[in-house]
Amino acid sequence: MPVTSPPLGRRERNKQEKLGRIKAAAAELFAEHGVEDVTTQQIADKADIGTGTLFLYAKSKGELLLLVQNAHYAEALQRGRADAGAIEDPLDAVMAIVRPIVECNRTQIDNGRFYLREMVFGDPTEPHHNEALTIVAQTEEAIAAILGRNTMAAADAATKARIVSAIMFVAMAASVNAGLDVNTIVQEIRTQITLLIPR
Amino acid sequence: MPVTSPPLGRRERNKQEKLGRIKAAAAELFAEHGVEDVTTQQIADKADIGTGTLFLYAKSKGELLLLVQNAHYAEALQRGRADAGAIEDPLDAVMAIVRPIVECNRTQIDNGRFYLREMVFGDPTEPHHNEALTIVAQTEEAIAAILGRNTMAAADAATKARIVSAIMFVAMAASVNAGLDVNTIVQEIRTQITLLIPR
DNA sequence: ACTCAATACTGAGTCCAGTCAGTTACGGCC
DNA sequence: GGCCGTAACTGACTGGACTCAGTATTGAGT
Numbered sequence: 143m144p145v146t147s148p149p150l151g152r153r154e155r156n157k158q159e160k161l162g163r164i165k166a167a168a169a170e171l172f173a174e175h176g177v178e179d180v181t182t183q184q185i186a187d188k189a190d191i192g193t194g195t196l197f198l199y200a201k202s203k204g205e206l207l208l209l210v211q212n213a214h215y216a217e218a219l220q221r222g223r224a225d226a227g228a229i230e231d232p233l234d235a236v237m238a239i240v241r242p243i244v245e246c247n248r249t250q251i252d253n254g255r256f257y258l259r260e261m262v263f264g265d266p267t268e269p270h271h272n273e274a275l276t277i278v279a280q281t282e283e284a285i286a287a288i289l290g291r292n293t294m295a296a297a298d299a300a301t302k303a304r305i306v307s308a309i310m311f312v313a314m315a316a317s318v319n320a321g322l323d324v325n326t327i328v329q330e331i332r333t334q335i336t337l338l339i340p341r
Numbered sequence: 342m343p344v345t346s347p348p349l350g351r352r353e354r355n356k357q358e359k360l361g362r363i364k365a366a367a368a369e370l371f372a373e374h375g376v377e378d379v380t381t382q383q384i385a386d387k388a389d390i391g392t393g394t395l396f397l398y399a400k401s402k403g404e405l406l407l408l409v410q411n412a413h414y415a416e417a418l419q420r421g422r423a424d425a426g427a428i429e430d431p432l433d434a435v436m437a438i439v440r441p442i443v444e445c446n447r448t449q450i451d452n453g454r455f456y457l458r459e460m461v462f463g464d465p466t467e468p469h470h471n472e473a474l475t476i477v478a479q480t481e482e483a484i485a486a487i488l489g490r491n492t493m494a495a496a497d498a499a500t501k502a503r504i505v506s507a508i509m510f511v512a513m514a515a516s517v518n519a520g521l522d523v524n525t526i527v528q529e530i531r532t533q534i535t536l537l538i539p540r
Numbered sequence: 541a542c543t544c545a546a547t548a549c550t551g552a553g554t555c556c557a558g559t560c561a562g563t564t565a566c567g568g569c570c
Numbered sequence: 571g572g573c574c575g576t577a578a579c580t581g582a583c584t585g586g587a588c589t590c591a592g593t594a595t596t597g598a599g600t
Contacts, residue, residue: 153566153577160578182557192580197558259462263454266516275517298536305508305533312507317465318474334504337497338537352547352596359549380586391550396588 163189164199169210176252177207201268204260208270211257215277218242223284233339235288241328247314248324258315282307309334362388363398368409375451376406403459407469410456414476417441422483432538434487440527446513447523457514481506508533
């Protein structure tokens with residue numbers, strides 16, 4: 143008994159099935175070769191659809207990456223929130239949110255950086271872009287909630303969460319850091335956040 | 342009496358002159374229409390050189406923008422440093438560094454955002470990219486110097502300067518802020534920095 | 541002045557993301 | 571079942587960044 147009413151015609155079913163094939167094809171190819179080394183043509187072929195059809199489901203290659211990866215980030219946030227709940231110390235709790243996201247981002251460095259690029263510079267009116275921004279907003283809220291557990295004013299907590307977000311972005315995106323592994327990046331982020339959240 | 346020895350042959354002179362034409366052509370076209378609405382072909386035509394020649398002087402369109410704009414940012418930093426020197430309060434002094442850079446960045450919003458994108462995601466082995474990173478490093482040093490005027494440890498000052506840098510980047514680059522004017526952005530940055538530099 | 545290796549230049553050509561005019565499939569209605 | 575408006579699909583095509591094999595220029599050596 144799905145919440146959505148059952149009158150799904152062949153048309154809607156076809157669309158859903160096609161979307162599924164596109165997601166699967168893109169996910170596999172991106173994971174295997176990296177976004178930059180996959181052409182939209184290859185994705186269309188693998189999903190067994192026409193070139194133009196692909197762009198009915200995602201307006202650009204960047205949107206396609208967001209479509210494929212958003213779920214991973216949402217999951218990472220979920221895990222982080224769960225872990226953070228059990229941690230007293232605010233700094234450690236915030237880092238519990240940060241780490242899974244960095245791990246997710248670094249699963250494949252080029253894809254991770256491309257994802258961030260798309261998020262900041264892509265078209266915010268596109269649905270998958272919007273979903274990505276929502277995840278960021280939720281991440282900031284989770285961090286703000288941790289900071290708010292003390293006596294900190296809610297507005298200040300939100301602003302600090304924003305700063306953490308910026309620190310994370312730059313640490314993960316910068317070309318200079320492209321060669322660093324997860325732990326090194328997490329450490330760099332921690333060093334910065336430490337100055338923001340004195341014990 | 343230039344420092345570089347005078348034995349400049351015709352070859353070197355031609356190259357310098359060509360580079361000058363390219364810079365001028367790109368600067369004018371970018372300022373008039375915005376990077377995205379100018380083709381490399383137009384630039385080559387205006388500079389009166391072949392299509393391929395352009396890419397001997399800048400490996401990509403992004404590098405071309407850095408080539409043209411780096412000097413503006415260096416100047417903005419210069420101005421900011423001069424202003425900041427006369428200001429006692431650390432927060433105000435830091436903001437004196439920040440403001441001219443934001444102004445420079447917002448002279449033309451799309452170009453400004455493209456510049457930032459190139460800086461973070463472009464090829465750091467390219468010369469103009471490298472110059473841009475140097476300007477950022479100098480900006481961070483200037484900010485660290487201000488923060489170090491108090492009793493703050495040098496390492497902490499440098500780290501906080503880094504954070505300011507990240508805050509600035511995100512504030513200027515985010516699609517969400519694309520519609521905001523200079524003052525609003527400067528204000529947003531100030532709000533965040535205030536939490537980092539308590540009076 | 542001549543030769544020639546090295547350097548600089550060139551534009552036709554490649555590659556690829558994204559478009560759009562034309563076609564096909566669906567499903568509501570008789 | 572047959573008709574038709576609409577939504578979905580398609581792939582040849584476009585535009586633009588960038589390449590590279592071929593050509594021209596330079597200047598050092600003789």
